[in-house]
Amino acid sequence: MTEEKQETYVRKTRRSQPGSHRFALAKQGLTGPRLSGLALSINEELRRDLSVIKAQSRRAGNDDGYVVKFLSMCETHIVGPEGFAFQSKAKSFGGQSDDKAANDLIEEHFENWGKKGSCDVTGRYSWQDIQTLFIRTVAEDGEILVRFVEGFPNQYGFALQLLDSAHLDINYNREIKDGTRIRMGVELDEWDRPVAYHILTNHPGDRVYFYGNTRYEHIPASEMLLAFLPFRVGQCRGVPWAHAALLEMHHLHGYREAELTGARVAASKMLAYEPDSDVEPEEEDDEPDFVEEVEPGMAVVVPYGYTLKELNFNQSGSNFAAYMKEGKRGAASGLDVSYNTLGNDGEGISFSSLRQFVLEDRDGWKKKQRWMRQELCDLVKSKWLRMSLLSNAIPGLRFSELKRLDNHRFQGRRWDWVDPLKDEKANTEAINNMTKSPLQIIRERGEDPETVINELLEFETMVEQVRKKRAVTTQQQGNQNGKEEEQDS
Template identity: 35%
Template sequence: MGLFDFIRSRRVVPAKRAQVPDARPAQAMRAAARAIRSAFEFKAAAGGRLTGGWSATTVPADWIITRNLRPLVARSREQCMNNDYAKSFLRLCRQNIVGQNGVVMKAAFKKPRGGMDAEVNAALRGAWAKWGHKKNASVTGKRSWAAIQRQCVQSAAQDGEFFVRIVTGADAGPWGFSLQVIDPLRVPIDYNVDQYNQKNFIRHGIEFTQYGRPVAYHLTTVDEGEAEYQYGGVGYVRVPADEMIHGFIEDLVGQKRGLPWMATALFRLNHMAGFEDAAIINARVGASKMGFVQWQEGRAPEFDDGDEPGLEFDAEPGTFPVLPDGAELKEWLPQYPAGEFLPVYKTLLRGASAGMGVAYNNLANDLENVNFSSIRQGTLDEREHWKEMQEWLIEDLIQPVFEAWLRYSLLKGRIKAGNGTPLSAALLEKLTDAVTWQPRRWQWIDPTADVEAAINSMNALLASPGQIIRDWGNDPSEVWAEIAADIKAMRDAGIPEQYIMGLLAGKLASPTASEGAHPNS
């Protein structure tokens, strides 16, 4: 290398070192982003160690039913057999949704020129009441129509759904139309076929169209003669959808089977039962007044292998047993349960009753520390829930059964007027529209105040007399017919008109001299 090359190499300027970018702006941007996310984020949607075990995965309704229905039904049935509060819940559902007489029909068929057709309405009500006897309503001849309603409500509360099959013909009893209540387990939850008959699909044992309308129900059977086909070694019977009534409360969009009404309360009920059992056993042990005999060191006697090392004492009033030399008595007095049992137990039961939709005081039969205002408010809220369930029962069971019964009975000539003439089948649509349903209603906590409020509402034109009568669970036409019959009977008996009018007005007026003496004189 020459001299000039050396000089030129010394004059080469080294490349500048790349400057390290300032990380502070990026950190500030990330901090700002975190602040924005935390400001506009639901705490329930946030991740972290406190919510690590909380599922954040969304699943469709079919998957939820497939995964949970079978264990929920099994545990719900177990609790209904062994848990008193679960049995109380079933009883409350039967009593408040159905009641003693069931849902009552109200017929209001009108003549072509206006006015109620009393003859047709009486014929319809009479035929419906006659069919409701247990020999006609149930395919087994053992349950009346009201009993079937109660059984369906209990099945929905316990299993989450009910299935009722409509049976017609010679096997359906004297009327030719009867109902068969099906165990929900006969419709298998794990029977799924994506392509059935090249156009439908089966989910949870129910065959649907591509739009989700039920086409048929596939029931398991152990009778080889009854089975229509075999699938997976199990015999099945295919029942068309127009012969089956399936009722359940749809909690999720796209849900095809119902979940037990006690689903959210079962966990608490099970732990309550275990908590109560442990407390009872511990209380029994504490009441037994047991103790231990402890021997001083080197003073214990020698026991053979077959001897029992325990000491037995006979307890008699006013006597004190003498312990052997070297023995000391160590008492064992477990203090649980003490004052902590009731608060924990009531807290669990309140949570369970909230999930069931019933008032804690009614479910637990606990009226301690309850005043008039609190029990009234709780009762009113609970009754609104029962009214909602009554409407569900009418839509899912009562109305479908009535429409099928009316169609069959008109075609068979089973509904007859007073002169024995069967009603025409051409009246099917008009008779269907003329019928409404009256579920049971309840007496109020303070009847005097409620009656006074109803009268004030009627006088202020805020409510009609018929509406007030219906709110009390009665049929206005029947009430007015009874009043008219009572007035006629009193007149025929010679009771003075002034006394009758005073009785209707709520005031017993004394008759004048010209009207004769008082009827009781």
């Protein structure tokens, strides 16, 4: 084939490609939305939009009842009323079994450290309070800063400091050297691993910040945690969890406000004085005496030359409930929770449907529990144990044994069913069919099998002691009755 024929063939082939082979969404301006042709990185998107998203999320967290409900659900279902249950799993020197004596010591001292006034540098929070604040802040702001203060003047030489993520300046971006760079206050190496955080010494919302005191403190990543739930590769800052629902919530709030205003106006009976076109106005300086406020049963005298007209503003509101329901459904999808729970709406839902929604919600809460356990709880416990052993705060345990002692388990809360009898029967059948073990069932309920077994053994011991005391008492009463019968005879 000659070069001329080849060129003609290529030209014909290019022209014959039909436009219908493109993705429909890519047809900008025709059937798809208008998008920028340049694909921005996640960090560039956050640099441009994160401050506005966080401000809107905080506003909704203060004023929007459904967002407040969502944040409360995060506290209730992720942390729970008692926080994550901690159990030490230190191994014996041979590594074949658990070291019960060491585990009891570690659990006792970790509980003591977690009391209010010890684990937090301000002395305001307990370990459970820190967990609750952690998850609420991450849900509302998308991120939180947790500083590990080693050498703090308490018994264990370790405490936590919670910081607002606003201390990380979104506009602080630098190229340093050797591939190291600063993105929105986070210093990253060539592998995008955080190596340090450049923290504003003053909160940008404080007035002192605006008087030339923009100073940064360089804190290594080993001493601080920027906790956020990532949703895209390469992300170095967090996004509020309600970001996909905030716009829908904003529309719902505006629509509800407009409907309520219309309903109030429609419910108000108003009067208007209308000039009579058949009556010529008199040339007088004084204004007519108009009655602007009326009371029940009150008679009104209409000024000469005017007629009284009643104003009625009809407000049907027939679409209000349907629109609000659909809007809340969309918002619930953006929050990754079921609409019935978020909207407090149990109308017209069957038990089986409710169970399905609850199961899906609980799986979502478990995913967030797993993230929080790995992100915060495991890290805090390991750092606490290291500093406690260095400070000789746990008698009988040495720092040289850190490797075997630093094993533990945090268990998130679990939930009971509305009909627990059916679930208990199902668990019994599962044990009989050997599809579940009792240990697995105990863990699914949020309990520790070892603790449950020890409590059962303790209970059996107590029952045995009571039985022995009753037997002795019964025997003494029998002997006493026998002596009385002998004396009577």
